[in-house]
Amino acid sequence: MRTIEYRTCPLCEATCGLELHMEGEEVVLVRGDKDDVFSKGYLCPKGAALKDLVADPDRLRAPLVRRGDEYVEVSWDEAFAAVREGLMGVIERHGRDAVGAYLGNPCAHNLAPIIYNRALLQGLGTTNVFSASTVDQMPKHVSAGLMFGTPISVPIPDLDHTDHLLMLGANPFASNGSLMTAPDLPGRLRAIRARGGRIVVVDPRRSKTAEEADEWVAIRPGTDAHLLFGLVNVILASGRVDLGRAEGITDGFEVIERLAPHFTPEAVAPVCGIPAEDVRRLATELLDARTAAVYGRIGTCTQEYGTLASWLVDVVNILTGNLDRPGGALFPKNAAGSANTGGTPGRGRGFRTGRRHSRVEGKPEVLGEFPVATLASEILTPGEGQIRALVTVAGNPVVSTPDAGRLDAALADLEFMVSVDIYRNETTRHADVILPPGGILTKEHFDLAFYSLSIRNVANYSPPINPLPPGELHEWEILLRLAAIAGGAQGSAEECAGLDDLIIGGLAAKAAQRDDLPTADEMLEALAHRRGPARVVDFMLRTGPYGDRFGADPEGLSLAVLEANPHGVDLGPLQPRLPEVLRTPTGRIDLAPDLMVADVEARLIPSLGAPTPGLVLVGRRDLRSNNSWMHNIKVLVKGRPRCTLHIHPDDAAGLGLTDGAPARVRSRVGEVVLPVEVTDGIRPGVVSIPHGWGHGAPGTAMRVAAEYAGVNSNVLTDASVIDPLSGNAVLNGIPVEVDAA
Numbered sequence: 001m002r003t004i005e006y007r008t009c010p011l012c013e014a015t016c017g018l019e020l021h022m023e024g025e026e027v028v029l030v031r032g033d034k035d036d037v038f039s040k041g042y043l044c045p046k047g048a049a050l051k052d053l054v055a056d057p058d059r060l061r062a063p064l065v066r067r068g069d070e071y072v073e074v075s076w077d078e079a080f081a082a083v084r085e086g087l088m089g090v091i092e093r094h095g096r097d098a099v100g101a102y103l104g105n106p107c108a109h110n111l112a113p114i115i116y117n118r119a120l121l122q123g124l125g126t127t128n129v130f131s132a133s134t135v136d137q138m139p140k141h142v143s144a145g146l147m148f149g150t151p152i153s154v155p156i157p158d159l160d161h162t163d164h165l166l167m168l169g170a171n172p173f174a175s176n177g178s179l180m181t182a183p184d185l186p187g188r189l190r191a192i193r194a195r196g197g198r199i200v201v202v203d204p205r206r207s208k209t210a211e212e213a214d215e216w217v218a219i220r221p222g223t224d225a226h227l228l229f230g231l232v233n234v235i236l237a238s239g240r241v242d243l244g245r246a247e248g249i250t251d252g253f254e255v256i257e258r259l260a261p262h263f264t265p266e267a268v269a270p271v272c273g274i275p276a277e278d279v280r281r282l283a284t285e286l287l288d289a290r291t292a293a294v295y296g297r298i299g300t301c302t303q304e305y306g307t308l309a310s311w312l313v314d315v316v317n318i319l320t321g322n323l324d325r326p327g328g329a330l331f332p333k334n335a336a337g338s339a340n341t342g343g344t345p346g347r348g349r350g351f352r353t354g355r356r357h358s359r360v361e362g363k364p365e366v367l368g369e370f371p372v373a374t375l376a377s378e379i380l381t382p383g384e385g386q387i388r389a390l391v392t393v394a395g396n397p398v399v400s401t402p403d404a405g406r407l408d409a410a411l412a413d414l415e416f417m418v419s420v421d422i423y424r425n426e427t428t429r430h431a432d433v434i435l436p437p438g439g440i441l442t443k444e445h446f447d448l449a450f451y452s453l454s455i456r457n458v459a460n461y462s463p464p465i466n467p468l469p470p471g472e473l474h475e476w477e478i479l480l481r482l483a484a485i486a487g488g489a490q491g492s493a494e495e496c497a498g499l500d501d502l503i504i505g506g507l508a509a510k511a512a513q514r515d516d517l518p519t520a521d522e523m524l525e526a527l528a529h530r531r532g533p534a535r536v537v538d539f540m541l542r543t544g545p546y547g548d549r550f551g552a553d554p555e556g557l558s559l560a561v562l563e564a565n566p567h568g569v570d571l572g573p574l575q576p577r578l579p580e581v582l583r584t585p586t587g588r589i590d591l592a593p594d595l596m597v598a599d600v601e602a603r604l605i606p607s608l609g610a611p612t613p614g615l616v617l618v619g620r621r622d623l624r625s626n627n628s629w630m631h632n633i634k635v636l637v638k639g640r641p642r643c644t645l646h647i648h649p650d651d652a653a654g655l656g657l658t659d660g661a662p663a664r665v666r667s668r669v670g671e672v673v674l675p676v677e678v679t680d681g682i683r684p685g686v687v688s689i690p691h692g693w694g695h696g697a698p699g700t701a702m703r704v705a706a707e708y709a710g711v712n713s714n715v716l717t718d719a720s721v722i723d724p725l726s727g728n729a730v731l732n733g734i735p736v737e738v739d740a741a
Contacts, residue, residue: 006033006566007462008445009047010109011630014039014176015447016047016183017460017567025466027051027441037568038458039183044176045624045636052633053440058702059422060436062471071424071434076473080481080491082433086416087485090389096125097359099486100378100387104395105132106629108449111533112437112476113393115448119499120391120479123486127356127365128387130372135401136298138366138726139306140179145351146593147314148331149583150339151367152452155314155329156180157293158574159188159455162327163197164289166282168224168313169299169732170201173208174623178297181447181454186212188455198289200282202227203299204618205646205688206681217282218683220273221618222733224296225305225604227272227279228312229263234283235319236260244321244328245578252592256315259597262605271608273683286320291327293317299618303732307725308604311596318591323578330574331581334452335459335557336537337544340581348583353595353725359385363727371727373402373719379410389416391482396628398426399694402729403669403719404712408697420478423629426712429699435482437475441465446537446562459546460568461537461559476500476532497531504535511543518550526550534559546571595725603724615651617665617734619691619713628692631705643710644677646688647738652678655738662741665689667734670715673741687738689713691731 005020017036021029030050032043053059063079064071074082090098101124107113121129133141141151157165159182170178172185182188189212192199201210202217202224210216219227235241236257243250265276272279286292294316300309314323322328333341339348354364360377363370370378375397379387390411398408411417411430419431428434437443445462468474480499485491504527508520517523523542527535538559542548548556562569584590624636631637645663647655657663659678664671665687674689682688694712695705714731721730 002028005465007465008447008460009050010440010445011046011050012176013178013181013450013453014044014183014185015181015450015454015460016042016044018043018047018050020465022465027054033567035567036460037570038456038460042184042187046630049633049635050440052635056632058632058704059439060424060434061469063436064424064434066432079433079435080485083418083482084485084491086432087389087391087418088488090416094386094388097127097385098388099124099126100128100130100375100390101126102372102375102390102392102395102397103131104393104397105136105400106394110394110475111444111446111448111537112474112479115533115536116476116479116483117393119483119503120393120486123483124391125486128378129369130375131369132372132395132400133367134369134371134373134727135302135729135731137179137301138728139301139310139723142307142353142366142726143311143314143596146595147311147590148340148581149348149350151351152338153331153340153581153583154179154453155317155323156332156453156455156574157295158327158330159192160573162192162291162293164285164292165189165192165197165199166202166286166292166294167199167209168202168294168296168309169301170295170297171203171207171209171621173212174621175298176623179453180295180297181450198285200285204683204686205620207620217274217278220271220683221616221686222303222305223272224300224303225308225312226263226268226608227274228309228316229260229604230265230268230272230279231283231286231316232256232312232319233260233263234265234280235287235316238284238287240287241319242321243318245324245576246318246589249579249582249587250318250589250591251586252590255592255597259600262608267608270612271610286316291325292320292322293327293329299732301728302619302730304721304723304730305604306723306728308596308599311593315591318589324576326573331577332452332454332574333457333545333577335457335544335546335571336446336448336451336540338452340583341545343583345580346582347585347587350583350585359383363722366727371722371729372397373722373727373729375401376403376407376410376719379413388414390414392417392419392421392427392431393479394421396425396427399628399692399712400714402714402717402731404694404714405670406719418482420475420482423632424699424701425629426695426697426700429697435478437478438468438472439466442468442472443474444534444537448537456573457571458568459541459557459562459571461562463563474532500532504539507536507539516549516552517543523550530559599725613733613735614685615736615738616686617667617713617716617736618686618688618732620646620688621690625690625692631692631695631708632702634704637704637708641675643690643693644675645738646677646679646682648682648684648686649678649680650684651687652676656740657738664739664741665716666737667716667718669718672711672713672715674711687736
């Protein structure tokens with residue numbers, strides 16, 4: 001008998017509602033949920049491919065242990081015994097800092113890792129923590145933390161109401177949005193123009209988003225901070241500065257006035273490759289618009305001045321009066337609560353970095369982790385604290401992080417490695433033990449991270465659809481059993497349950513200090529019928545900004561309310577939140593944080609006179625490809641080759657390259673050979689290779705991905721070059737040489 005189930009898609013940040021047609025436990029059809037309060041039926045190719053992912057024969061369904069050169073399926077008890085022996089052996093021989101942990105991008109899309117990774121890291125007790133955040137988004141968290149007090153306080157463009165949108169380094173038509181959760185971004189962007197608004201895209205490539213915009217500005221890679229400071233210069237010189245809702249609660253304006261004269265349109269034009277008159281016009285258009293928002297994303301983060309560019313996006317929004325007003329950039333309010341909804345409104349401890357530094361390269365810690373670009377050095381460099389064991393949770397850093405060839409070699413040098421992952425990929429092929437979580441439809445889903453970055457306040461919960469098959473284990477149970485082992489216990493199911501109780505008990509004890517909530521025991525009793533992630537989400541909803549406070553507000557949110565509303569609950573458009581959203585020690589916005597100012601003076605101002613680089617490399621992404629593991633889904637990779645070298649016709653002619661022929665691309669650290677795609681949709685002097693490819697290495701077991709292998713662009717990226725403020729990898733603006741292969 002065919003049934004219909006509803007679920008939020010977990011494959012990217014858009015949080016689209018899915019309508020799943022089921023025959024028993026099999027997905028036979030995927031449609032967009034027309035009644036979803038947020039996505040209203042929108043569906044991209046990734047969501048439609050969910051049924052292929054669920055049924056993928058290469059997806060691991062039992063633990064694997066390496067024995068010699070072979071992987072053998074074993075029971076969970078055998079697998080955890082092997083973990084206990086290998087992991088604790090390294091700790092006993094070398095200490096806890098000899099263990100490293102890497103948390104991959106899929107962790108942000110899965111409820112269990114968001115909740116329980118912290119317990120795992122606490123159990124490990126290591127300072128050597130790394131994540132995908134430092135190849136993606138860390139600059140935005142640092143700039144938001146320093147300006148507004150918490151790293152999650154990222155102002156989000158009010159797409160549905162703005163009159164003017166300036167986007168830098170973003171391609172939402174392919175990404176579906178990033179640090180900007182919004183289903184059907186193509187429709188929302190088209191609606192801006194349909195109502196008479198204007199969209200300007202600043203990008204070295206004429207992306208699909210740029211094609212649909214009113215204007216494409218072809219900037220030289222890595223110079224967004226220069227352009228943005230040029231806009232600041234024009235805005236200040238115009239005499240039209242309007243701080244809007246930031247008026248009276250902003251410090252540092254005079255510092256911006258002191259720095260801005262260095263960045264006249266004439267000074268930044270030769271650096272950015274954008275005429276001075278266009279710099280003036282872009283700034284004037286922002287000032288003239290009734291409402292406007294500036295948005296910068298991955299292209300502005302994965303560059304040498306990533307944190308400065310991220311900071312200057314919000315500086316421009318503030319100076320034009322567009323911060324915290326409808327049609328500008330606003331702060332979401334997550335139904336499950338976040339750092340900017342708890343505590344004392346308008347004031348907090350603030351944000352800091354550099355509480356410790358990495359052993360080999362002395363890079364500062366940010367958000368409790370070190371730059372993943374330093375991971376290979378920490379493994380390969382002898383001495384006290386050298387990483388000799390690694391725990392990975394999702395992700396594929398051998399494909400996704402800088403100087404990939406060196407990291408690949410480093411992983412082979414480890415004494416022990418354990419991976420929580422559903423595939424044997426380029427990274428997990430080095431693991432001694434692979435622990436695969438149960439399938440997507442066997443677990444609950446709630447977007448804890450992305451509702452703090454959403455263009456509208458909504459909440460939607462997806463309960464498990466299928467039972468967990470015999471022999472499989474829930475992801476949260478795997479993580480807690482690993483945490484127990486790391487803490488010195490056996491890693492039994494009973495210890496897992498005890499840790500789960502300990503975590504919810506700690507949350508309840510802390511919340512019970514609030515005057516508007518019952519005692520911890522009363523809250524725990526009300527939650528007693530749930531276990532695992534569902535229990536934690538219920539607690540967070542009930543104590544969150546819209547919560548029922550365990551019965552004190554009968555109209556408030558709880559998990560039961562979301563379970564009764566399978567299409568979600570609409571909590572309304574974003575609203576102005578200043579000053580209560582701030583968590584800075586002063587209770588004010590820091591427009592010119594000391595770290596930013598020092599970096600402007602030390603690096604950005606001197607770079608104005610730097611010589612123009614030669615050929616440089618940038619990345620790109622495709623709508624059908626979010627994470628590398630999606631390359632094992634045939635429907636997402638079939639068709640024309642996507643892993644090609646984009647090059648401008650003028651550059652191709654000068655280098656003797658022809659469309660479809662192979663080209664060799666070399667950087668300081670590596671080289672690749674791939675087919676040429678000649679296109680005028682890229683700025684002269686720039687070439688582009690998509691990220692996430694380079695499959696089929698010996699020991700992997702992803703047959704479709706190997707068939708469509710492509711090349712790994714991160715063989716070319718240089719791990720020694722990072723953004724110093726955030727530790728983020730520099731994946732764009734890489735100097736390269738290109739010739740016919």
